[in-house]
Amino acid sequence: MNFLSAKLKGRLQDFTLDAAFEIPASGITALFGPSGCGKTTILRCLAGLERLDGYVRLKDDVWQDQGYFRPPHKRAxxxxxxxxxxxxxxxxxxxxxxxxxxPDKVHLHETADLxxxxxxxxxxxxxxxxxxxQRVAIGRALLSKPDILLMDEPLSALDRAAKTAIIPYLERLHAGLSIPVLYVSHDHSEVERLADHMLVMDKGRVISNGPLDEMLTDCSLPLASSREATSILEAEITGFDDKNVISLLTVKGATLQVPGALGPVNSRCRLRIAASDVSLASTHPSQTTILNVLPARILAVHDLGNAQFNILCALGDEDGGRILARISRLSLARFGFETGQDIFVQIKGVSMV
Amino acid sequence: MWETIRITLQLAAVTTIILLVLGTPLAWWLARSSAWWKEAVAALVALPLVLPPTVLGFYLLIAMSPSSPLGQLAISLTGQSLPFTFAGLVIGSVFYSLPFVVQPIRNAFEAIGERPLEVAATLRASPWKRFFTIALPLARPGFLTGAVLGFAHTVGEFGVVLMIGGNIPGETKVLSIAIYDHVEALEYDQAHLISAGMLVFAFLVILAMMVLEKKLRRGPAHGGRS
Known part of the structure; x- marks a missing residue:
C-alpha cells in the first residue's frame, strides 16, 4: 500500500468537490489545473484543515474515514x-x-544549509x-519530520527572479527527499521541471492521474491541447562529441544530438520538447539542417478543432519515449498520417529542464 | 485622602486582573465561534457602554441583596452580604468595565486571522499550544489596550459605585466619589487637587499606552532588528 489515496466529496461555500485519487507515496506529484478547480481544497482536506465526506489514507495510516477524522496537528x-x-x-x-x-541543532543547521x-x-x-x-517556510515544514509534504503554489507569490532563484533548491530537495510531495501548481514550466507524477483537475473533479510524461502527451487532456504543449523525456548523457561540441542523449527508443556540453557522461537529465518544435516526414529527409531526425510510430491523431492536429508518436516502436507533434490540418491532409504508421520525427529544439 | 487613593487603585487593579482572566476566554470565543447567538452575547458584553451606570448599579444592587441567590451565596461563604463592601464594588466594576477589556482583546484575536493558527496546526501544535504560543503573543497589543482601558475606566467609575458601594471611608470610598463629596461641601481646593491629579493620570496612561503599543507592534519581544 505505498500510496496516498483519498476520496473527498462535498460542498464548501459555493464550491463542490468530488474527487477520488491514488498517487504514489514517493516523488513529486503535481496537482495541476486552472485556478478555482479545487486544488487547494484537496490539499486542505488532506491536511485536515477542511473536512469533507470521504477517506484519506497515507500508506496504511488512516487519517480520515467514515466517522473518523484526525485533527491536523496529529497528521504527519x-x-x-x-x-x-x-x-x-x-x-x-x-x-x-x-x-x-x-530541538536538534545539527538537523536544523543541515536543513538551513540545504x-x-x-x-x-x-x-x-x-x-x-x-x-x-518561502525557503524558511519550506524548511520549517520539513523540520517537523512529515510523512508527506503538501505545497500550495509555493512560488506563485514570488516575482520571476525570486522564482528562478528558488527552483534549484526545490530540485535539490527532490533529489534528497525520501517523502512524497504533493505540489499544487498551474504553471506549466514549474510542473515540467519538478514533477514525476501528475494529477489533473478540473471543476472540482480529478480528470486524469498518471506519470508526468504520459499526462503531458495525453491528447484527451487540456495540457496537450494548450499552446505550450510539450513532451518530457528522461535522458541519460551517453557521450560527448568534442570536435563538434555535441552531447549524445539516450532516451527510450532513440539517441538525440544536442549542441553544447550538457553535463558529465552517464548523468541523467530531463529533456523538454515543445510540440510546435516537432515536425513529421513520411520518408527520411536527406537534405535538412535538423540534427535529430528519428524513426517513430504514430500512436494517435487528435483533432484540436482549430485547423490544427496533435500527433502523438513513440520513438522507435510503441514502447519508445512519447513525443507530441503539432501540425496543421493542411499538412495532415497532404501526407495522410494515420495511427500505427511508421514515420520520421524532426525535432527542431530540445532543452534541458 | 491617601486611603481613598489606595482603595481606588486597588479596586482598579483587582478588577483589571479579574477581567483579563475572565475576558480572555470570552474574547477568544467571540472572535472564533461561529455560533449564531454569538452577537447577542457580544451585545450583552457591550451593554455597559450605553447603559446609564445607575441602571447597572441598581440591578446589581438587587442581584446582590441578601434575599437573592447571589446574596445568599455570598452570605453562606463569607458571612457578609455584598452591597457596601469592597467585594461588592469589585463585582460591580467587573461588569462596568467588561467591554473595555473584552473588545480590544477580541479585535486583536480577530486581527490575527486563521492562517497563523492553521500553520501552527500543520506543525503539530495542539490547540493549547496554538493559543499560548501564537494567539496570545500576537494579540499582545490588544491585551495592553484592554488592561489600560479597563484600569482607567474603573478608576473613573462613579454611578455604579454610588449605587452599590455607598461611601464608606477606608472601605468603599473612591476618588471620583471623594470629588463629589468635596464639591458638595464646597471644598473646591480639594476637589481641584484630586481632579487635576486624575486628569494628569488619565493623560499619562493614554500616552504610555500609545507609546507601548507602537513598540509592541514593531516586532518580536527579543527584538533583534539586525
Missing amino acids: IGYVFQEASLFPHMTVKQNLSYGMAN LGVRELLDRIPDRLSGGER
Missing part, C-alpha cells in the same frame, strides 16, 4: 502555504524549530525577502 504533514506565513513574532530560528519534536537560510537564523521575518521567507 508538512504544509507550505502560498504566502510563507512565518510567525512574525519569532526569529527565523524559532520559526524553523517550532514544529520540531526535540535551503540557504543559515545566515538568516537570527533575523525576524519582517526583514526577509519573499524568496527567503
Whole structure:
C-alpha cells in the first residue's frame, strides 16, 4: 500500500468537490489545473484543515474515514502555504524549530544549509525577502519530520527572479527527499521541471492521474491541447562529441544530438520538447539542417478543432519515449498520417529542464 | 485622602486582573465561534457602554441583596452580604468595565486571522499550544489596550459605585466619589487637587499606552532588528 489515496466529496461555500485519487507515496506529484478547480481544497482536506465526506489514507495510516477524522496537528504533514506565513513574532530560528519534536541543532543547521537560510537564523521575518521567507517556510515544514509534504503554489507569490532563484533548491530537495510531495501548481514550466507524477483537475473533479510524461502527451487532456504543449523525456548523457561540441542523449527508443556540453557522461537529465518544435516526414529527409531526425510510430491523431492536429508518436516502436507533434490540418491532409504508421520525427529544439 | 487613593487603585487593579482572566476566554470565543447567538452575547458584553451606570448599579444592587441567590451565596461563604463592601464594588466594576477589556482583546484575536493558527496546526501544535504560543503573543497589543482601558475606566467609575458601594471611608470610598463629596461641601481646593491629579493620570496612561503599543507592534519581544 505505498500510496496516498483519498476520496473527498462535498460542498464548501459555493464550491463542490468530488474527487477520488491514488498517487504514489514517493516523488513529486503535481496537482495541476486552472485556478478555482479545487486544488487547494484537496490539499486542505488532506491536511485536515477542511473536512469533507470521504477517506484519506497515507500508506496504511488512516487519517480520515467514515466517522473518523484526525485533527491536523496529529497528521504527519508538512504544509507550505502560498504566502510563507512565518510567525512574525519569532526569529527565523524559532520559526524553523517550532514544529520540531526535540530541538536538534545539527538537523536544523543541515536543513538551513540545504535551503540557504543559515545566515538568516537570527533575523525576524519582517526583514526577509519573499524568496527567503518561502525557503524558511519550506524548511520549517520539513523540520517537523512529515510523512508527506503538501505545497500550495509555493512560488506563485514570488516575482520571476525570486522564482528562478528558488527552483534549484526545490530540485535539490527532490533529489534528497525520501517523502512524497504533493505540489499544487498551474504553471506549466514549474510542473515540467519538478514533477514525476501528475494529477489533473478540473471543476472540482480529478480528470486524469498518471506519470508526468504520459499526462503531458495525453491528447484527451487540456495540457496537450494548450499552446505550450510539450513532451518530457528522461535522458541519460551517453557521450560527448568534442570536435563538434555535441552531447549524445539516450532516451527510450532513440539517441538525440544536442549542441553544447550538457553535463558529465552517464548523468541523467530531463529533456523538454515543445510540440510546435516537432515536425513529421513520411520518408527520411536527406537534405535538412535538423540534427535529430528519428524513426517513430504514430500512436494517435487528435483533432484540436482549430485547423490544427496533435500527433502523438513513440520513438522507435510503441514502447519508445512519447513525443507530441503539432501540425496543421493542411499538412495532415497532404501526407495522410494515420495511427500505427511508421514515420520520421524532426525535432527542431530540445532543452534541458 | 491617601486611603481613598489606595482603595481606588486597588479596586482598579483587582478588577483589571479579574477581567483579563475572565475576558480572555470570552474574547477568544467571540472572535472564533461561529455560533449564531454569538452577537447577542457580544451585545450583552457591550451593554455597559450605553447603559446609564445607575441602571447597572441598581440591578446589581438587587442581584446582590441578601434575599437573592447571589446574596445568599455570598452570605453562606463569607458571612457578609455584598452591597457596601469592597467585594461588592469589585463585582460591580467587573461588569462596568467588561467591554473595555473584552473588545480590544477580541479585535486583536480577530486581527490575527486563521492562517497563523492553521500553520501552527500543520506543525503539530495542539490547540493549547496554538493559543499560548501564537494567539496570545500576537494579540499582545490588544491585551495592553484592554488592561489600560479597563484600569482607567474603573478608576473613573462613579454611578455604579454610588449605587452599590455607598461611601464608606477606608472601605468603599473612591476618588471620583471623594470629588463629589468635596464639591458638595464646597471644598473646591480639594476637589481641584484630586481632579487635576486624575486628569494628569488619565493623560499619562493614554500616552504610555500609545507609546507601548507602537513598540509592541514593531516586532518580536527579543527584538533583534539586525
